[in-house]
Amino acid sequence: MLDSAAxxxxxxxxxxxxxPLIGWVGGEPLAGLIIGILCQMFWSHKMPVGxxxxxxxxxxxxxxxxxxxxxxKMGPMGLYHPMMIIILLFGIAGGILGGDLTIYIRxxxxxxxxxxxxxxxxxxxHKIQWIPLMAMGITGAFYTLLFFLLGVIFLALYPLFDYLPxxxxxxxxxxWILLAIxxxxxxxxxxxxxxxxMLIAGLAFGCLxxxxxxxxxx
Amino acid sequence: xxxxxxxxxxxxxxxRTHLMMAVWNFQRMLNLGFLFCLxxxxxxxxxxxxxxxxxxxxxxxFYNSHPYFASVVLGIIIKKEEELSQALPADYKNKLQTxxxxxxxxxxxxxxxGDSLVWESFRPxxxxxLILIILLTLPHLSLAYAxxxxxxLLYNLLNEYIRFxxxxxxxxxxxxxxxxxxxxxxxxxxxxxxDVGVFLTGxxxxxxxxxxxxxxxxxMPYYYVQAVFRLILFISLAGIIWLGLRKNISTTVIFLTGxxxxxxxxxxxxxxx
Numbered sequence: 001m002l003d004s005a006a007x008x009x010x011x012x013x014x015x016x017x018x019x020p021l022i023g024w025v026g027g028e029p030l031a032g033l034i035i036g037i038l039c040q041m042f043w044s045h046k047m048p049v050g051x052x053x054x055x056x057x058x059x060x061x062x063x064x065x066x067x068x069x070x071x072x073k074m075g076p077m078g079l080y081h082p083m084m085i086i087i088l089l090f091g092i093a094g095g096i097l098g099g100d101l102t103i104y105i106r107x108x109x110x111x112x113x114x115x116x117x118x119x120x121x122x123x124x125x126h127k128i129q130w131i132p133l134m135a136m137g138i139t140g141a142f143y144t145l146l147f148f149l150l151g152v153i154f155l156a157l158y159p160l161f162d163y164l165p166x167x168x169x170x171x172x173x174x175x176w177i178l179l180a181i182x183x184x185x186x187x188x189x190x191x192x193x194x195x196x197x198m199l200i201a202g203l204a205f206g207c208l209x210x211x212x213x214x215x216x217x218x
Numbered sequence: 219x220x221x222x223x224x225x226x227x228x229x230x231x232x233x234r235t236h237l238m239m240a241v242w243n244f245q246r247m248l249n250l251g252f253l254f255c256l257x258x259x260x261x262x263x264x265x266x267x268x269x270x271x272x273x274x275x276x277x278x279x280f281y282n283s284h285p286y287f288a289s290v291v292l293g294i295i296i297k298k299e300e301e302l303s304q305a306l307p308a309d310y311k312n313k314l315q316t317x318x319x320x321x322x323x324x325x326x327x328x329x330x331x332g333d334s335l336v337w338e339s340f341r342p343x344x345x346x347x348l349i350l351i352i353l354l355t356l357p358h359l360s361l362a363y364a365x366x367x368x369x370x371l372l373y374n375l376l377n378e379y380i381r382f383x384x385x386x387x388x389x390x391x392x393x394x395x396x397x398x399x400x401x402x403x404x405x406x407x408x409x410x411x412x413d414v415g416v417f418l419t420g421x422x423x424x425x426x427x428x429x430x431x432x433x434x435x436x437x438m439p440y441y442y443v444q445a446v447f448r449l450i451l452f453i454s455l456a457g458i459i460w461l462g463l464r465k466n467i468s469t470t471v472i473f474l475t476g477x478x479x480x481x482x483x484x485x486x487x488x489x490x491x
Contacts, residue, residue, distance in 0.1 A: 009236075009239065009285050009286070009377060010370075010373075010374050010377065011341070011370075011373055011374075011377075012370070014345070016345065016348050016349065016352070016366070016369070017366055017369070017370060020362070020363065020366055024363070029359050029363070030356075030359060033352055033356065033359070033362050036352070037348075037349045037352050037353070040345050040348075040349060041342075041345060041349070042469055042473075043469060044341075044342060044345065045463065045469070047333065047337045047338060055470070085477065092470055092473070096470070106242055106243055106244050107243070107244055109241050109242060109243035109244075109250075110243045110244060110245045110246075112241050112243065112250055113241075113243055113245055113246050113249060113250060113278065116250055116253070116274075116278055117275075117278060120271060120274040120275060120278065123267070123271070125260075125270065125274060128250075128253065128254070128257070128274070129254065129257055131241055131250055131254070132237045132240035132241050132250070132251065132254050133240075135240045135241040136237070136240050139240075165484075165488075168484050169484070169487060170480045170481075170483040170484045170487065171480055171481070171484055173480055174476075174477060174480060176452070176455065177455070177472075177473055177476035177477070177480075178473065179426060179452075180452060180455040180456040180459050181459055181469050181472060181473060182349065182422075183419055183422060183423055183452075183456040183459075184456045184457075184459035184460040184462075184463055185463065185469065186342060186345075186346050186415065186416075186418075186419040186422070187416070187419055187456070187460050188460060188463045188464070189338065189342045189415070190339075190342060190343075190412045190415035190416045190419065191412060192416045192419070195412065195413055195416040198413050198414075198416040198417045198420065199416050199417070199419065199420040200420065201417060201420065202416065202417040202418060202419060202420020202421040202422075202423075202424065203420040203421070203423055203424045204420075204424065205417075205420070205421050205424065206420055206421035206422060206423055206424020206425045206426075206427070206428070207424040207425075207427060207428050207445075207449075208424070208428075209354060209421060209424065209425055209428075210424055210425040210426070210427060210428025210429040210445075211428045213354050213425065213428075213429050
C-alpha cells in the first residue's frame, strides 16, 4: 500500500484506521469500525520483514468497506450476513492480489535503480530527486486500478447475490471466527506462553470492564 | 572540522525520510530511498564533479534497513560524508572505507531493532489497544473515532521521534550513538511491550465474554451463565486457531474452513437435519 510501503509509514492504511475513515466518508461509520476491527489482525502475524511481502491487510479492509458501501447503496442486502461473507471473501481475494501487486511493483522499481545509474553516468543528477515521486505515482495508479477492478467485478456480480438466502442462524457467527483469529494472532505475536500471568490478569480485567460497560453504557 | 551542513539541511533530510520506502526494489532495496534522503546535503558538501559522481555511485549500492531506524544511519553517514569532503588526500581512502563499513555495519542491527521493536511489539500492542477501545465504545461512534485518533497520534509520535532524533543525534554523535541506543535496553522494552500486548489480549477476551451488545443483558440473572459459557467457547475457538497458527496454517485457510463449517451447518438445517 502507498502508506505502509511507500510514504511515511504513518499507518493510515491500517485496517482499523482506513476502514472507519472510508466508512465515515461513505456514510457507514459503524460498518467501517466493525470491518476495521475484524480485519486488523487477520494477516498481522506475517511481518513485512526484509524482502518478504505478506498479503495486504489494508487492501482487505478497503475492498470490504468499499464493497459494503456499494452494497448498502444498491439495496438492503448489504446488511445481511451472507452478503457480508461475500464482501469478506472479495476482501481476502483483494488482499492476496494486493500482496502480489506489491511484489510486482517492487520488481518494477528495479528499473529505477538502473535509470538512476544511467543519469549519474550522464551527470543528470537533478533528475534523481524525481524518482520517488514517479514510483509513488505508479504505485498509486496500480492500487487505484486494483480497487476499481474489484469494485466493478463486485457490482457486475451483484444481481447474482439476489439468489442468496437472506437469513441464516449459523452464518451470523462468522464475526466470531474473525475475532477468534484476531485473538489467536495477538497471542502468537506476543508469545503468550511466557506471559500467561499477564493473560489471566487481562482476562479478569476484561470481564470487569465488560460488565461495567454493560452497566454504564446500555 | 569546519561544518557547512545546517540544521535546515538536516530538517530536509528528516522530511525526506518519509519517502525512503517509495522506491523499494528487490535488487538494491532501499538504495534509491537512502540516496534521495541525502540529496539536500550535497550542496553543503561542496563536492567537485568527480567526487559528486562518486558520492552518487556510492549510495546507489545495496542498502536495506528498517524505515524508521534507517534515519540513525543517515545521520551517521551525513557526518562521515562531511568529514570525507574535508579530508586530506592521505586520509581520503581510509575515510571512504569507514563510510562503507559503517553503512554496511549499521544497516543490519538497525533493521533488526526496528523489526522487533516496531513491527513485532509496538504495532501489535497498539492494535490490541485500539480493538479494545472500539469494543468498549462501540455504541458511541464519536468515542470510537476519538480512540482511533489517539491510536494514530500515539503510533506516529514514536515514528516521528525515531526519525527526527535518528537524523539529528546520528549526525551529532556519529557512530557513538550506538552507546545511547544500548543504554535504552531495547530488548527489555520489547519484552515489556509484549507483556502489555498479552494483557490487552486477555482484556479483549474478557470484554467479548461480558459485553452487553454481544446479546446479553446484565440485569438478567441468566447473563452471568451465558457470559461465562460464551467466554469458554470463545477461548476454546481462539485456542484451536492458535494451535493451527503454530502448525503454520494460514489465517485465510482457517477462516475459510470455519466459514465452510457454518455454511454446511446452515445447509443441513435448511434441508431438515
